[in-house]
Amino acid sequence: MSDKEFYTCPYDSSHRIHRTRMARHLLKCKINHRNVNVIVCPYNKLHVLDPYQYEYHLTVCEERKNFENFVYETENKQLDTSFPEVQNIKFSRSSENWDNSGNVVSYHSHLVQDGVTNPTTRRQEALDRNED
Numbered sequence: 001m002s003d004k005e006f007y008t009c010p011y012d013s014s015h016r017i018h019r020t021r022m023a024r025h026l027l028k029c030k031i032n033h034r035n036v037n038v039i040v041c042p043y044n045k046l047h048v049l050d051p052y053q054y055e056y057h058l059t060v061c062e063e064r065k066n067f068e069n070f071v072y073e074t075e076n077k078q079l080d081t082s083f084p085e086v087q088n089i090k091f092s093r094s095s096e097n098w099d100n101s102g103n104v105v106s107y108h109s110h111l112v113q114d115g116v117t118n119p120t121t122r123r124q125e126a127l128d129r130n131e132d
Helices: 019-032 051-060 063-075 109-113
Strands: 006-008 016-018
Touching: 006 019, 016 019
Parallel strands: none
Antiparallel strands: 006 016
């Protein structure tokens, strides 16, 4: 693994974390280091910064482009969040009524496959260690 795949934890500089594990690590480390003064980037929650770096980071954050493109697209058009109405649905009446089926014995497919007719009398047969 190359050094580019590892990052230093913003909460504890002795922690070196693989990039794929960073999100999980930040959650755990945030709880363990509540007294550390950091600010989280609004564009990417994995960007945890010292307060003196925050203003500069907002101007150069790579994730900002994605956010601003989304805002630009949604400002220029109204997002359609409605669901289409469903019309002309026809339900057929069924003659089945499961509430009136009476006393029905539960079906156990594994017992039927083994030929067992009364599941309460089935017993476990111990296999000899020499048998496969």
